[in-house]
Amino acid sequence: MTRKQFLRQIFLTAVALPALLATTSPAAPGLSLANPRVRDVIVVQRTVTPELMALDGILGTAVGEDDAGNVGLVIFVNSEGANPGEVIRSLPASIRGVGVSGRLTEPFRALAGKPGGSSYTAKQTPPIKLGTSGGWGHDLANGYCCGGTLGSLININGEQYILSNFHVLESDIVPGGNGRVKQDGDSVIQPGLIDVGCNVANAQSVATLVVRNALPASNVDAAIAKVVNGMVDPSGAILGIGTLSAQTQTAFLNQPVKKSGRTSGLTRSNIAGLNATVSVTYDNECAGGTAFTKTFTGQIIVNNRVKGKSFLAGGDSGSLMAEDVATNPKAVGLLYAGSSAYAIANPIDEVLAFFGATMVGQ
Amino acid sequence: MIWRVLLLAVVFHCAGCRSGPENESEMPNGSIPRRDINLVLQEHDDELLAIPGVVGVFAGLLEDGKTQCLRVMADRKTRELERIIPKSLEGYPVVLEETGPIRPLQ
Numbered sequence A: 001m002t003r004k005q006f007l008r009q010i011f012l013t014a015v016a017l018p019a020l021l022a023t024t025s026p027a028a029p030g031l032s033l034a035n036p037r038v039r040d041v042i043v044v045q046r047t048v049t050p051e052l053m054a055l056d057g058i059l060g061t062a063v064g065e066d067d068a069g070n071v072g073l074v075i076f077v078n079s080e081g082a083n084p085g086e087v088i089r090s091l092p093a094s095i096r097g098v099g100v101s102g103r104l105t106e107p108f109r110a111l112a113g114k115p116g117g118s119s120y121t122a123k124q125t126p127p128i129k130l131g132t133s134g135g136w137g138h139d140l141a142n143g144y145c146c147g148g149t150l151g152s153l154i155n156i157n158g159e160q161y162i163l164s165n166f167h168v169l170e171s172d173i174v175p176g177g178n179g180r181v182k183q184d185g186d187s188v189i190q191p192g193l194i195d196v197g198c199n200v201a202n203a204q205s206v207a208t209l210v211v212r213n214a215l216p217a218s219n220v221d222a223a224i225a226k227v228v229n230g231m232v233d234p235s236g237a238i239l240g241i242g243t244l245s246a247q248t249q250t251a252f253l254n255q256p257v258k259k260s261g262r263t264s265g266l267t268r269s270n271i272a273g274l275n276a277t278v279s280v281t282y283d284n285e286c287a288g289g290t291a292f293t294k295t296f297t298g299q300i301i302v303n304n305r306v307k308g309k310s311f312l313a314g315g316d317s318g319s320l321m322a323e324d325v326a327t328n329p330k331a332v333g334l335l336y337a338g339s340s341a342y343a344i345a346n347p348i349d350e351v352l353a354f355f356g357a358t359m360v361g362q
Numbered sequence B: 001m002i003w004r005v006l007l008l009a010v011v012f013h014c015a016g017c018r019s020g021p022e023n024e025s026e027m028p029n030g031s032i033p034r035r036d037i038n039l040v041l042q043e044h045d046d047e048l049l050a051i052p053g054v055v056g057v058f059a060g061l062l063e064d065g066k067t068q069c070l071r072v073m074a075d076r077k078t079r080e081l082e083r084i085i086p087k088s089l090e091g092y093p094v095v096l097e098e099t100g101p102i103r104p105l106q
Helices: A003-011 A018-023 A036-053 A084-090 A348-355 B002-018 B037-049 B079-084
Strands: A058-065 A071-078 A098-105 A132-136 A148-150 A152-156 A159-164 A187-190 A204-210 A223-227 A256-261 A265-283 A290-303 A320-323 A331-338 A342-347 B054-061 B068-074 B092-098
Touching: A036 A071, A036 A098, A148 A159, A152 A223, A152 A348, A159 A204, A159 A348, A256 A331, A265 A331, A265 A342, A265 B037, A290 A331, A290 B054, A331 A348, A342 A348, B037 B054, B037 B068
Parallel strands: A071 A098, B068 B092
Antiparallel strands: A058 A071, A132 A148, A132 A187, A152 A159, A159 A223, A187 A204, A204 A223, A256 A265, A256 A320, A265 A290, A265 B054, A290 A342, A320 A331, A331 A342, B054 B068
């Protein structure tokens, strides 16, 4: 699930949250209730949703945009259902003149905002452990907020930096919907805005962004932020995993691996492929337009379906992938993208070489 | 675009022919010299990724967990793709998979 889809299900799922639509204040102009087209779609949505929801594999509906930017009816299809591809293909192109687009998604789950929530999304008492929700402190635009995972700790010239993805910390490259772009020194926060109701005051600044512009030029989707003194556990401990080895390991086929991430927490899988060439499309800000499509080479492919659950889900970007051993595992890759079938990781050695860094570990 | 696809199909067909039969199972095990699979991948990844609908390609294993193969990731597995993607490249089986698009997962 992309962040756009993910956030739309939070902000626009009129089936589950009709009151939210009615009270949303400054929404994106093209998708606000003031938009006549949105109102037209809602009328159809309210009529057809009960029937749709009665069908196997349908999780919900929403008002959204298709790939061409047309306002229409979005139907969420359970990617963990019996035959999601068939369900998607069976959807009509339009209902009563309203365009229909299907979106695969995992079953909706309660997110942050309540006491006793997941340790991976909860605000921690510093010094924080990594593998936790986090992001750029200004990642709010177009009526949405975004975030990912603060994955691990690295060392550059004796200083400690949080390692995450370019598209988690540095993706805002146009003034666009929030009137700003990422800057050196911007706050990197824990938890991410998506887990604090888009209100930065409910999060804490744990590091400051060091802009390196890894994409689109380089072969790694990586970004770093310099640790604020006392805010991050200097051992580099990761939730559910603990401390890492300072050494790294090159991936090999069938290798057991694990990661801790904001959405799916601690999960395990195995390496399905090596030396992959993959094409990934990026947005230019939170819920923004397309920035570029990047072709990566030499990537690590990981099985993303393990016993019916995802190894990597939306919000887990930035997670460190390590070998699946109990004590001080070696880092293998930096996770950043995926499909329903596979997760994708940059080889960790290439990431570290880009920054001139080493892993913080034993 | 059609000419480009046809040209790619010819290129792949010829590449597949260089090492012998296209069906991996027809080859006696170890009887045909092979280049390293990563070299084969490196030579063909750009052409494969240029085919509309293909989102990735990598070196993996068949379902037996031991036979090396090339896996082609497709947004949607269509008959057109099944026709265009070669069944093997330089002796390595090529497996076409419907994976959906690859997205950043923030």
